[in-house]
Amino acid sequence: MNKLHCATGNPGKLLEFQTAARDAPFELDLLPNYRLLPPAIEDGATFEENAIKKALHYGPHAEGLLFADDSGLEVDALGGAPGVYSARFAGPHATDQSNNLLLLEKLHGLEKLHGVANRAARFVCVIALVDRDRVLGIYRGSVEGEILDGPRGTGGFGYDPLFYFPAFGCTLAEITTAQKSSIDHRGQAFRAMVQSYALRAYIGGKL
Secondary structure, three states: OOEEEEOOOOHHHHHHHHHHOOOOOOEEEEOOOHHHOOOOOOOOOOHHHHHHHHHHHHHHHOOOOEEEEEEEEEEHHHOOOEHHHHHHOOOOOOOHHHHHHHHHHHHHHHHHHHOOOOOEEEEEEEEEEEEOOEEEEEEEEEEEEEEOOOOOOOOOOOOHHHEEEOOOOEEOOOOOHHHHHHHOHHHHHHHHHHOOHHHHHHHOOOO
């Protein structure tokens, strides 16, 4: 079976991608020695730029194809922030808890100033697929929701406890990993990659 490597230091992301790949015609695994390699510099202005930077950084260390993603939360009331800074919203040593608290503080500040804050938000994921130093495809997924005024649920990671998904009537921290993968931004981007010509050709041995 062909193997597809993923470059991520986030165990939550890896689990979600592996869940999405359960029925895929290839084996998905973390890039060997990933944690021993120097980290990619994520200084892009967009999710696309960062995903490409990461994939090209780690691609030469993979035997076969590799993908990397950049993903985050966009909140309309904050002009799309935290965006590409989602993981380090509260600073370079931010935790999920500190990021969530800062997000709530900023929205509460807008509510005090204007009486109401637009809580519409979306999660965005962009995946870059590479063959060593060659970009084969870029795939994007997004899911719309809104930010609650307090966390709900113990599952997921990141901003999941604050992100309310209307179709399910709950936050992304209140559903299973499999349920989340069926609708969320990473699942969408991953399925788009799986269905792409580039990956199907690789699986068929044509690349």
